[in-house]
Amino acid sequence: xxxxxxNTEIFNENFLMHTVDTQVGVFDDSVFVFNSKQEIDLExxxxxxxxxxxxxxxxxxxxxxxxxxxxxxxxAYGLNDEDVQEVEDWYARRYPKLxxxxxxxxxxxxxxxxxxxLYGLK
Numbered sequence: 001x002x003x004x005x006x007n008t009e010i011f012n013e014n015f016l017m018h019t020v021d022t023q024v025g026v027f028d029d030s031v032f033v034f035n036s037k038q039e040i041d042l043e044x045x046x047x048x049x050x051x052x053x054x055x056x057x058x059x060x061x062x063x064x065x066x067x068x069x070x071x072x073x074x075x076a077y078g079l080n081d082e083d084v085q086e087v088e089d090w091y092a093r094r095y096p097k098l099x100x101x102x103x104x105x106x107x108x109x110x111x112x113x114x115x116x117x118l119y120g121l122k
Contacts, residue, residue: 038076045069063105071119081121088115 045068049061074084092099103113116122 038072042069042072045072060105062102063109063111067115067118070115074119081116084119084121085116 045065049059049065052059053061074087079087106113106118112118114122
């Protein structure tokens with residue numbers, strides 16, 4: 001059965017986990033569908049993070065690879081700029097101090113701190 005992103009969100013909220021907290025095993029049966037190129041790109045980014053954090057445990061992947069990982073996931077799910085903005089707004093409400101630190105790190109690196117622009121949606 002094909003479930004679009006709106007139905008998946010409703011399913012997750014109502015049947016799998018009713019809060020932002022998740023436990024080990026909650027999503028074991030969830031399926032995330034990527035085409036082979038997206039999967040390879042995603043695996044490459046994740047491997048880059050692991051390699052860099054092994055040599056530097058304080059490596060700031062959030063200002064680097066995580067931006068590309070987020071972009072790949074948003075694209076795989078077909079999210080438009082409004083959907084992505086909703087995700088980013090939720091994150092900002094849930095983690096304001098972390099977001100402020102991440103935006104500060106982006107600016108220190110000379111990067112734009114507007115996530116929609118970083119994802120190529122603006």
